[in-house]
Amino acid sequence: MMLDRPVGQEPIRFHAPHMPPSTYDAVASALGSKHLRAGGRFSRKARALVGAHVGHDRVFLTNSCTSALEVAALALDLGPEDEIIVPSFTFCATATAFARKGARIVLADIDPNTMMVSAETIAARITNRTRAVVVVHYGGAAARMDGITALCAHHGIAVVEDAAQAFGSKQTGRAVGTAGLFAAYSFHETKIISSGHGGALVVNSDKPVLRERVEELLARGTNYPAFARREVSHYEWTSVSSSFEMPDLNAALLYGQLKHTREILFKSRAIWAFYEKRLNRLPVTILRPDEATQTNGYSFAFLCADRSCARRILEKSEQLGLGLQSHYKPLHLSRFAGQILAGHCPAASDSWERLIRLPVHMDLCAEDAGRICDFLTSELG
Numbered sequence: 001m002m003l004d005r006p007v008g009q010e011p012i013r014f015h016a017p018h019m020p021p022s023t024y025d026a027v028a029s030a031l032g033s034k035h036l037r038a039g040g041r042f043s044r045k046a047r048a049l050v051g052a053h054v055g056h057d058r059v060f061l062t063n064s065c066t067s068a069l070e071v072a073a074l075a076l077d078l079g080p081e082d083e084i085i086v087p088s089f090t091f092c093a094t095a096t097a098f099a100r101k102g103a104r105i106v107l108a109d110i111d112p113n114t115m116m117v118s119a120e121t122i123a124a125r126i127t128n129r130t131r132a133v134v135v136v137h138y139g140g141a142a143a144r145m146d147g148i149t150a151l152c153a154h155h156g157i158a159v160v161e162d163a164a165q166a167f168g169s170k171q172t173g174r175a176v177g178t179a180g181l182f183a184a185y186s187f188h189e190t191k192i193i194s195s196g197h198g199g200a201l202v203v204n205s206d207k208p209v210l211r212e213r214v215e216e217l218l219a220r221g222t223n224y225p226a227f228a229r230r231e232v233s234h235y236e237w238t239s240v241s242s243s244f245e246m247p248d249l250n251a252a253l254l255y256g257q258l259k260h261t262r263e264i265l266f267k268s269r270a271i272w273a274f275y276e277k278r279l280n281r282l283p284v285t286i287l288r289p290d291e292a293t294q295t296n297g298y299s300f301a302f303l304c305a306d307r308s309c310a311r312r313i314l315e316k317s318e319q320l321g322l323g324l325q326s327h328y329k330p331l332h333l334s335r336f337a338g339q340i341l342a343g344h345c346p347a348a349s350d351s352w353e354r355l356i357r358l359p360v361h362m363d364l365c366a367e368d369a370g371r372i373c374d375f376l377t378s379e380l381g
């Protein structure tokens with residue numbers, strides 16, 4: 001069988017950042033203003049758009065989602081006595097931010113129909129040392145938050161949402177990223193909206209002390225925000241922090257993209273629906289958002305019946321340049337697991353090597369999406 005890519009055909013990209021003219025205009029304007037560091041005009045504009053999305057103004061732009069999670073970990077004042085529950089099936093940043101504070105990372109298993117934690121898998125890990133649960137919203141879908149927030153409120157545990165992939169998704173009519181005490185979005189180049197590297201921390205509590213604490217952490221551990229408001233005559237070191245803010249130059253890129261959020265979501269969801277329609281009769285488990293959730297369309301993924309099938313499809317896709325990808329090796333199977341982690345996660349162990357993701361981005365044309373579906377249908381049908 002002829003497996004190589006037809007001559008002259010470019011490989012299909014898995015990701016491609018969207019750069020409409022508005023991004024070039026905003027970046028040129030930021031360069032012209034000579035305000036490239038954090039806190040300039042484009043930071044304010046981009047922040048206002050993220051704020052409009054979540055429905056309040058306690059939104060802080062960071063240089064990554066990882067940094068946003070670190071600020072959340074610092075604001076929670078965690079120590080070595082504390083346990084943090086984190087899904088095993090995630091990117092290591094979800095755990096690293098909390099592990100750096102010395103907290104003990106306890107891994108929770110996933111529901112293999114969603115690849116996300118549920119109130120049940122979290123409840124199995126709660127002890128009297130649990131201080132926080134980090135929920136990862138996978139692939140543009142979202143973990144069901146009502147049960148999780150009720151469980152955590154009952155135990156007095158903070159909820160942090162790693163919504164890196166979920167900007168634009170909704171659950172029960174609200175933006176995903178508004179249910180936990182903190183939520184973190186990523187604007188990394190591989191996410192649905194991007195600023196190269198970037199992120200945002202959302203603080204879903206209106207307690208003034210919490211806002212002040214987050215502002216000081218973002219000011220590299222100083223009371224600079226009070227100084228800027230002329231409430232103190234000098235700013236000074238107030239706590240241990242680091243440099244987490246998004247530079248204005250990146251905020252300009254972010255602003256240029258955020259202005260196109262509606263069309264980016266529209267196209268991503270259309271691609272998602274196209275794949276779903278073409279592939280729903282194949283013998284695979286498509287990861288679907290539940291009935292309360294509307295995906296942003298960021299990712300279309302399915303589980304093959306077994307891992308040898310997934311491996312075969314990924315290898316052939318590689319030769320054909322179709323852009324299919326696998327995803328995370330679960331944290332409990334990682335080389336670093338023995339150092340800090342606890343928890344046996346059989347569902348994550350069983351499913352991660354069966355997972356396949358399809359390309360979704362603004363440059364993907366109908367012909368390429370059709371080629372991918374034809375290939376999968378001939379392999380699996």
Ligand SMILES: *Cc1c(COP(=O)(O)O)cnc(C)c1O
Binds near residue numbers: 091
């Ligand atoms: C991308 C991603 C991150 C890290 O985001 P950065 O902005 O690159 O730091 C963290 N968690 C999840 C689930 C992600 O997908």
